[in-house]
Amino acid sequence: MQATVITLFPDYFRGPFDCGPTRVARADGKLALSFVNPRDFTSDAHRTVDDYPFGGGAGMVMKPEPLAAAIENARQPSSLVVLLSPQGELFSQALAEEFSRSDQLVLVCGRYKGVDERVRSLCDREVSAGDYVLAGGEAAAVIIIEAIARLLPGAVGDEDSVATDSFTAGILDAPYYTRPREFRGREVPEVLVSGDHSSVARWRREQALKTTAQRRPELLRTEVLTESEREFLCRELEKEIIDG
Ligand code: ADE
Numbered sequence: 001m002q003a004t005v006i007t008l009f010p011d012y013f014r015g016p017f018d019c020g021p022t023r024v025a026r027a028d029g030k031l032a033l034s035f036v037n038p039r040d041f042t043s044d045a046h047r048t049v050d051d052y053p054f055g056g057g058a059g060m061v062m063k064p065e066p067l068a069a070a071i072e073n074a075r076q077p078s079s080l081v082v083l084l085s086p087q088g089e090l091f092s093q094a095l096a097e098e099f100s101r102s103d104q105l106v107l108v109c110g111r112y113k114g115v116d117e118r119v120r121s122l123c124d125r126e127v128s129a130g131d132y133v134l135a136g137g138e139a140a141a142v143i144i145i146e147a148i149a150r151l152l153p154g155a156v157g158d159e160d161s162v163a164t165d166s167f168t169a170g171i172l173d174a175p176y177y178t179r180p181r182e183f184r185g186r187e188v189p190e191v192l193v194s195g196d197h198s199s200v201a202r203w204r205r206e207q208a209l210k211t212t213a214q215r216r217p218e219l220l221r222t223e224v225l226t227e228s229e230r231e232f233l234c235r236e237l238e239k240e241i242i243d244g
Pocket of ligand 1: 086134135
């Protein structure tokens with residue numbers, strides 16, 4: 001995959017892509033990153049990229065001409081151009097999977113109050129990293145590229161690990177433990193050291209369902225449950241109601 005980030009701050013990206021799965025994906029040639037700076041597409045002496053908003057109000061707006069020129073420079077026939085903004089569709093594992101199938105991704109980072117509205121129509125999608133306002137789209141671009149990179153084949157050592165991630169499976173993940181078996185008086189659940197793989201799988205699935213029911217119950221609406229999983233959740237719910 002070729003990912004191009006359109007940003008006024010290419011230096012922002014020094015570091016985050018040199019670690020973990022993103023570094024591996026780049027080293028293996030699965031992911032190529034490039035940066036395009038709208039400032040390089042200005043024609044005035046001050047290399048102006050922002051201006052006051054028509055109608056007044058606080059903050060500056062990214063001018064359309066340099067940004068449009070940068071997008072048009074980066075866009076290839078197969079590109080998926082994504083504008084990053086708090087007004088966009090919430091980023092999710094489903095979007096990470098969809099974007100990971102694209103071979104040419106362009107991420108457009110806004111700054112200041114945002115981008116001139118007319119730039120939006122030059123983009124195919126608009127995506128938000130979450131319901132909060134960042135200083136710009138750069139942190140959102142890091143999140144998106146990292147979520148995509150670990151889905152590219154070979155980027156994560158163990159493909160099964162990706163397959164059981166929270167959200168890949170549609171629900172939250174089970175708890176994990178490693179050595180020592182006892183830490184500050186707390187033991188690792190017995191089933192995990194039993195060597196019984198089917199019991200471990202069942203325990204993990206049940207714990208994942210329980211955590212999801214407690215923290216993100218809406219995710220269970222689309223999850224197919226067996227009769228015994230339903231019974232397990234009902235028992236857990238009963239315990240919670242009675243024992244508090
Ligand atoms: N720019 C500012 N806030 C943002 C957000 N939440 N997601 C994506 N881009 C942004």
